[in-house]
Amino acid sequence: MKTIILFHGHCPDGFGGAYSAWKKFGDSAEYIPLKHGKEPVVVEPGNDLYFIDFCYPKDVMDAIAADAASLTILDHHLGTSEVVKSFPKGHFDNDHSGAVLGWQYFHPDTKVPTLLSYIEDGDLYRHTLPDSRALLAYIHTKPLSFESWDALVAELEDSKGLAAAISLGATYREHYGILASQMIDSAELVSFEGYEIYLASASSAFVSDVGNHLAKKKGPLALVGQVRPDGIRVGIRGDGSVDVAEIARKFGGNGHPSAAGFSLPWGTPIPWTPIEKDEDSRD
Template sequence: MKEPRTIIIYHKNCPDGFGAAYSAWKKFGNDVEYLPSKPGVPPTEDFSGADLYFIDVCYPKDIMDKFAQTASSITVLDHHEGMRDVATSFPGVFDSTKSGATIAWSYFHPDTPVPLFLRYVENGDLYTFSLPDARAVLSYAYLKPFTFESWETIIKDVENPSTLASYIEKGKIYAEHSALLVENVADHADLVSFEGYECYLASVQNGFASDVGNILAKRKPPLAIALSMTPEELHVSLRSIKGADSVDVAKIAQKYGGNGHPNASGFRITWGDTLPWTPVKDEDTGN
């Protein structure tokens, strides 16, 4: 009898999503399929009879139910607050206090402590940076190839105090450079009206959305917009600052077909569609 397919569907172009996929790889190796998938863009593959793991990515209930009609099983490992109701309607783990990578590791390796590097990944994804020199470690590590074999080496390097110190030393240079770039981008943001708020909007390179968005949300609360683009669409990242007057940007993103966390979310706009914001004259800059 033919063995059922096992497919690991993980958050594409996301270090946390890749860390979650790595956690699965450490259990299954190359005996299963790995499918990177964008939030808001459901996979179109035929999943008939397959055991599906959605890790660090999930889709609206109607779409997940369609997958469930033909799949052998569905397991969801997620932490995005905007997907709580969907994720918890399937077997798996939902924990908004952790990241996809650490949830997946604990699920697939319950008797093995979470590797230190995956804790660093979680630090960056949750935007806490509470571990010592987290920005430096991640700045250097994320320059390396996103392959399972490469991350296997990184995991070992970060567990070794000597090589970890080397990562920190080299990473501080990259982190300092990134901070200067982020400040420069933030300084060139434009003021817009969006969802009843006047907020800053900046065009960013992929990977800078959180840093730029958080700076701008602090400069002009309660939220900010960071844009990146592809030939097909605009990627809209929303950021807000935690606190009593915080705005749940996940709920805003859901209005436009996106999702995320209360303070970090996103959605996509296809080129040619109407933009959901309008320019506002900035009295401080005159722009």
């Protein structure tokens, strides 16, 4: 029997949850990143499974649970709440991110590392911690590997290391702002789900800032696309007036009311249409 950690892939928050599990199980467990819009993972029966920051629809989770020795789910996305709560070992908490939920579950008597607290601050788009954006800019320069994050945790627990990281991050953030502005300026108007909104192209580190800026500029939401080998990853950011997670679920994705996403595999019809440029309509 194996311990298998299944987590939201290509996501610092999901990886933070996996890191929390790694600090408990180390290399004795298997770690599998998951993506929305992909075929459900196939795992051997009879293993202990932990889903972190990720949850399939109810029918898929039921089938997985039927073959597992045990199934634990840790998630915070509102669209998964009923599914998570339907399992005896389902833990749902919308007040915390996947990284912090993972740490609190696997290390209940140990303080949440500074790194994971900042990951949560950014994932929930609160930015209430000191120098949050600067430190996150620094954090995002580090590879998503357990060894790298282990060193980063130690670095940020040291006051001098934290101060140095914030200083470097502030410099990165200034350059980041220039690049984000260029992405924002290149956005185009499209028609999507009955709305006339902005669509921009940006890498994953820029999705939230670019999307939120454009959603505020012209609500109720904005789309930010990333071209990947298997298709287009689409981030949705909203101004709070519509539930963008509900929209994302129409396309096999999920998320939060104001921040969600979905994937469009190659060959999938594009769900938006361009709007002919009109300077007056661009505010």
